[in-house]
Amino acid sequence: MGTILPPLLRMLFPGHRRHFTFTRQHVPMPEPPERLNLYVHIPFCRRICAFCPYVKQVYASGVALSYMEAMRTELQRYRDAWGDRPVESVYFGGGTPSLAPEIVNRILESISGSLRSSTEIGVEVHPIDVRPRLLQSLIESGVTMVSLGVQSFDDRHLAMLGRGYDARQAYEASELIMSAGFAAVDIDLIFAIPGQTEQEAVTDVSTAFALGAHQVSAYPLIRFAHTSLGSQLSNAHASSPSWNKERRMLKAIVTQGRDAGYERSSIWSFTRPGAPRYTTVTRDSFIGIGAGASSRMGDYFWVNTFHVDEYIRSTESGTPARLATRLDEGDRMAYWLFWRCYDTIIDHARFRSAFGRNMPRRISAALMLLDHAGLARRASHSAFRLTDPGAYLFHLIEKHYTHAYLERLWTACLHDPWPEAVTL
Ligand code: SF4
Structure with a gap:
């Protein structure tokens, strides 16, 4: 599965970079x-x-x-x-x-x-x-x-x-x-x-x-x-x-x-239909407070130090450094799309309100491709919903990302309170 997923990921999440x-x-x-x-x-x-x-x-x-x-x-x-x-x-x-x-x-x-x-x-x-x-x-x-x-x-x-x-x-x-x-x-x-x-x-x-x-x-x-x-x-x-x-x-x-x-x-x-949804980091932008908390706002994604003592010391002694990566527009779109796939619904109208423009053609084309492959279907005039096979594919992608990104970042940050750089 590992050999199949990376090309699929690049098709679905067309950011500009292979590494962060x-x-x-x-x-x-x-x-x-x-x-x-x-x-x-x-x-x-x-x-x-x-x-x-x-x-x-x-x-x-x-x-x-x-x-x-x-x-x-x-x-x-x-x-x-x-x-x-x-x-x-x-x-x-x-x-x-x-x-x-x-x-x-x-x-x-x-x-x-x-x-x-x-x-x-x-x-x-x-x-x-x-x-x-x-x-x-x-x-x-x-x-x-x-x-x-x-x-x-x-x-x-x-x-x-x-x-x-x-x-x-x-x-x-x-x-x-x-x-x-x-x-x-x-x-x-x-x-x-x-x-x-x-x-x-x-x-x-x-x-x-x-x-x-x-x-x-x-x-x-x-x-x-x-x-x-x-x-x-x-x-x-x-x-x-x-x-x-x-x-x-x-x-x-x-x-x-x-x-x-x-x-x-x-x-x-x-x-349950009509019930509010409990969801945290799937939001378009958010600020995380505390040790190990991540934030996504403006042009940056960053994490605070994972070490509680260091968090207390550095926060109280001035502006603490963070481990951060700068996101260009393509990265921000890929990030947005990743979480909308997690939600199983990808809505053009919501994209417009997040980015102030229409979805780029390459993303619309990827959605059409998913539709043809039976992995997504139109849920309304502006939205696609992942089908069960599409959601299962994303289950695999999410697990792959967890190991390729989260696990590597978290392991480095748990090992060292202030790593100089972590490449994913
Ligand atoms: S150790 Fe982890 S899983 Fe267990 S209660 Fe604490 S946060 Fe939850």
């Missing part, structure tokens, strides 16, 4: 956006899961307090430059934001002048944290959406993933969070877990659908070299499902979602 180099640099303050999308990274967890590739460390209250102040300083720099811009969305990810609801509350207080009644405020919640008091605190802070990281409703698979709770706790947490009154509850699941059968993957998603979640997201387990999952699997003589079994699982999950009356809202998510 991120260098350590000062990123100029972008022009103030009309509406701001924020991502806030809270890198603290109760324990570390074997498969987890994200920026995280075990919670310690002193570090968490200093970290919160550093994030407020980082946010204030934007506010000094831009004033109280209206915030369209703010998502707290991690890590485990629900372990530190006081940080969520304090950050929201800092930007209260920019919040509107329509602002989406989303928080990732760990099942162990789901208690009436936490839910009440999130609602009082203004949180409207939550994403519950259940991962599985099966004891065996929860143990394999090292989650620290069992299926009964996962189910009870889901029921409680569903009754708390949030505008949207997303339940996150993982499929293609070593040893998981197709039926078990289907049972997991159908449990989440039956609970009435507004959105159910089922992500394939992707093994990152820097996690301990690989060695754990070798010790247990377990291996990941074959690509064909993973394909069958995804197909069965999609069928289950449709049968339950959900719409496919991304290659890995299903949303």
Whole structure:
């Protein structure tokens, strides 16, 4: 598959470059956006899961307090430059934001002048944290959406993933969070877990659908070299499902979602018709606050240092350097197109509003080609929607990009707080 994908990628995502180099640099303050999308990274967890590739460390209250102040300083720099811009969305990810609801509350207080009644405020919640008091605190802070990281409703698979709770706790947490009154509850699941059968993957998603979640997201387990999952699997003589079994699982999950009356809202998510969608980095532009947070705004894509101590030190001591790459218009279009394919809908009208011009002919031609190949079909006069085979192709592309881009960037940034340059 690896030999087929690169030519396909160049056809679908016609950027000008084969390589991106991120260098350590000062990123100029972008022009103030009309509406701001924020991502806030809270890198603290109760324990570390074997498969987890994200920026995280075990919670310690002193570090968490200093970290919160550093994030407020980082946010204030934007506010000094831009004033109280209206915030369209703010998502707290991690890590485990629900372990530190006081940080969520304090950050929201800092930007209260920019919040509107329509602002989406989303928080990732760990099942162990789901208690009436936490839910009440999130609602009082203004949180409207939550994403519950259940991962599985099966004891065996929860143990394999090292989650620290069992299926009964996962189910009870889901029921409680569903009754708390949030505008949207997303339940996150993982499929293609070593040893998981197709039926078990289907049972997991159908449990989440039956609970009435507004959105159910089922992500394939992707093994990152820097996690301990690989060695754990070798010790247990377990291996990941074959690509064909993973394909069958995804197909069965999609069928289950449709049968339950959900719409496919991304290659890995299903949303109840009319429900708000829980989504973070798929936005056209956003600012990330905190260690390891990425931002995409103006001509740049950049990431903050992945090291929590360095993040606190450098933020408090002045403008921190970032690892950044400059994007020309072709790159920005490729980036936009990548995430619209992830959404499974590519809309000419949305392109025009993002770029102020019509889609270039080469992109329209690629869409027509996908249409002829049965990988996309017209959904309206201005939009194409990926068909199931098209969405499966993009599932493969997304996995390829995760290893070719994210994993390489993250590995370098986890290894060294300030790499001079990373070429992808
Ligand atoms: S998967 Fe979630 S809870 Fe587990 S270590 Fe990663 S961020 Fe923490």
